[in-house]
Amino acid sequence: MMASKKTMRRPDLVVPYTETAKEKEDTAASTMASTLPMAAIFTRNKFIGWTAIVFSVQSWLAETPESKKTASTPGYFSVGMAVMSLFVAYMPLFMPPQPGKVGGGTGTEAPSAVPPA
Numbered sequence: 001m002m003a004s005k006k007t008m009r010r011p012d013l014v015v016p017y018t019e020t021a022k023e024k025e026d027t028a029a030s031t032m033a034s035t036l037p038m039a040a041i042f043t044r045n046k047f048i049g050w051t052a053i054v055f056s057v058q059s060w061l062a063e064t065p066e067s068k069k070t071a072s073t074p075g076y077f078s079v080g081m082a083v084m085s086l087f088v089a090y091m092p093l094f095m096p097p098q099p100g101k102v103g104g105g106t107g108t109e110a111p112s113a114v115p116p117a
Contacts, residue, residue, distance in 0.1 A: 030071075031063040033078040037085035049086035056082040 036052035039045070060075030068074070 005038070012025035029055060029059045029062065030078075034073070037078070040081040041088045042084075044089050044092075046089045049082070049089040052082040052085055053079075083097070 011015070036048060036055055040049035040052050056075075056078040057111040062077050063071070063075045
């Protein structure tokens, strides 16, 4: 059995390992911040609107200078959309619908059948 083996490693060429800092991209929060306001507008759901506010403010506060450079929209834009979705959800409270107009059709629905005489 060989007790000593000759190593070919040179100590002057050894490069110590350093872990690189990973860029933390929280795409889930930014996706939620941009899609929740649209869901709140379409459904007029107040709970989804408040959730959109929370997610958009969190994603705005978590922005880094690197993410600001690469983002397609600024963080305050998602906050504005969330506030607008909350306004749409609470709009019937401030501007109630007209009493005689139920449903508020757009005029694109099929014509109703004429009853026989």
